[in-house]
Amino acid sequence: MTGKFATNVCEPESGIAQTAMADIVHAVLSAGEFALFTEFGRHRPLRAGEHLFLRNQSGSTMYVIVTGGIELDFGEDLVVKTLGPHEFFGELGLLIGDHPRSADARATTDSLVLELDNADFQRLVDRDPGLVAYFLRRTIMRVVSNEQVLIRQLRRRNHDLETALDNLYVTTHQLTHTRELVRTDELTGLHNRRGLALYLQECRSHEGDAPQGLLLIDCDHFKQVNDEHGHQAGDRVLQSIANILRSVANEQDRACRLGGDEFCLLLRVADADSLQHAAEFILGAVHGLMGRSNLQPHVCPVSIGVCLIDPLGDWSDWYARADNALYQAKRLGGNRLHWSRSATVAP
Template sequence: MTGKGAAAIMCEQEPDIDRKAMAEIVHAILSNGESALFSEFGRQRKLPSGTHLFHRGHAGNTMYVIVSGCIELDFGEDLVVKSLGPNEFFGELGLLIGDHQRTAGARAVQDSIVLELDHDDFQRLVDRDPGLLAYFLRRTIMRVVSNEQVLIRQLRRRNHDLETALDNLYVTTHQLTHTRELVRTDELTGLHNRRGLALYLQDCRAQENSAPQGLLLIDCDQFKQVNDVHGHQAGDRVLQSVANILRSVATEPDVACRLGGDEFCLLLRSADQDSLQHAAEFILSAVHGLIDRAHGVPHVCPVSIGVCLIDPQTDWSEWYARADNALYQAKRLGGNRLHWSRSATATP
């Protein structure tokens, strides 16, 4: 083997040797000499299964060495729980710095025996074998640093997972909101569809004194002729124009809806006879304005409107029946007009 090859093998082996040495330093198991020394000064304590030695966050100045059984260290915050067995130790910071807040809770998970050592015991250990204790302290400090690094990595990983979960939750919430809007919205016009109208009425019933007071039922005149002569794209543009006019009339608490085909409705939350008359006349005027400006392919067609004041104590089916009857009368009279329901208090 060449010198270069031997050197390469040495370089590959050295990291492994360093890792093994580091593992030995930070390992929480006492050597035979340390175990004998600690047993000389520690006091044995029996712990029935389930006994808590201390809780996370409580102050303490005592170190423990496990003689038999198993002790569980719980660092909380969804971090990894450690299980320690015979000759392993914990709580050593109590000997080094005195009273301090425990970073983990300690509980016997089976019948166990531990050695307890306090600060006075630590002084006696120093007097008895300072060299052995110095090596133990070096291992202890390295172990504390290593444990803290592990905890930091775990916390960072948990925070990353939490950020990822929050991002996923945001995306899911956005998708649900978008889906909910699609379910209640007419795709062509952007107005409410029948389901959106039903949900709107459901919300109104849930709120006291918030039922609509007026209804306009709107139907396009000669809409089939637009489709037959100019095609369905022209028909779609007509429906979108009517929708835009209704959208401009509706205030925030009102709702404009495409009921299907070329039939629309406008429910007004706060309305009286004058405001309903004004809204219907505005729709007719806006339609006439678009018709007058059209050249060739129509952007809109005339509409008929059934108008009624509604009783909040009744339901949609009765409101619709009254407005539909008024709409039928408007159609029978030639369309391109508004007509009031006979149940209105007065006919303009």
């Protein structure tokens, strides 16, 4: 019984407290407050659509709506408030003085408002300090409540912004990944023909930055590997060749799979000696892997066409010269390098 009685007593007290808090935060003046403010305020008529003040404009007066309505627009995506008769606004301008307005105030209909400045407010205090003290308490609570709402809105906006940035990061990452997929050979990870074309465009956009040497590499008897050991073994051979080319190329060079079992290596900085060394390295690495192969081949012999590049030429000219040298290497039995006849040095 005692517990039940205590509960019945507490609930009305809690309800009274909540009602009192709602009254404090509410922006409508009581009858007594409105009568007091009317005694000292000056009437100001407004036409529908007329602005009382603009956001960020300094002000030192507060207003009470007598008739009509006022719309407070805080800008951006904040909630627009519409106030009616006996509601007040702009009180911070009165209490602080020259306070930047936080919203645009516009009459929604033909309206009449009371305007009070600091001198008017002082007369209010002298006339009824108790009523004004209650009004100030309610004003402070209202400001705190509005600030809490604003903080929640800003936090939500910040969260939305962080989400948007995260989505932008993911999208950028996906676009970058897609771009790499477009220019990259899926099996070997080397550049494909599109990647090679983009690389050549980038080189031509920087004057004097064209590649200087080209190796055209083709697998010998690759069809036999596929026929005898299957396409998985063929894929493994192509991946091994790609790894060898990748180990030769530096950051400025480009190793590419042109298609099938044909590869190329473009060297940005090269002379006859460095091209000879690169081709011999590839042949040596291939021979080394072949010596370690058991029943399943990990690599197959390659033929290499070598040429120095004329920076004034284009890819079709370079390819034709290297391809002719590659053909000669194949005709001589493969598993060797051969220089283009137009090369300045033919070792």
